[in-house]
Amino acid sequence: xxxxxxxxxxxxxxxxxxxxxxxxxxxxxxxxxxxxxxxxxxxxxxxxxxxxxxxxxxxxxxxxxxxxxxxxxxxxxxxxxxxxxxxxxxxxxxxxxxxxxxxxxxxx
Numbered sequence: 001x002x003x004x005x006x007x008x009x010x011x012x013x014x015x016x017x018x019x020x021x022x023x024x025x026x027x028x029x030x031x032x033x034x035x036x037x038x039x040x041x042x043x044x045x046x047x048x049x050x051x052x053x054x055x056x057x058x059x060x061x062x063x064x065x066x067x068x069x070x071x072x073x074x075x076x077x078x079x080x081x082x083x084x085x086x087x088x089x090x091x092x093x094x095x096x097x098x099x100x101x102x103x104x105x106x107x108x
């Protein structure tokens with residue numbers, strides 16, 4: 001898959017080194033939901049503030065804001081720190097999640 005927009009892309013790398021690329025973080029989250037038993041060496045998301053820079057998904061923070069469109073329509077962006085996500089939230093509105101909170105939110 002060709003990644004067009006670097007701000008919202010994500011990657012999952014299996015423990016055997018197979019790389020799965022996603023044009024939107026929500027696509028990776030949905031993909032992982034159906035992969036019981038698969039082990040991953042890395043789950044990565046692109047930092048919204050630094051397009052093209054991958055950050056660890058599990059320790060990142062996520063903003064869902066209708067004022068920041070993402071490729072697949074979930075309005076989901078990743079930030080390296082809670083402070084960065086909160087700053088974007090104050091400017092754009094929306095709701096901030098940590099990784100576990102995002103997974104739970106996306107399941108509902």
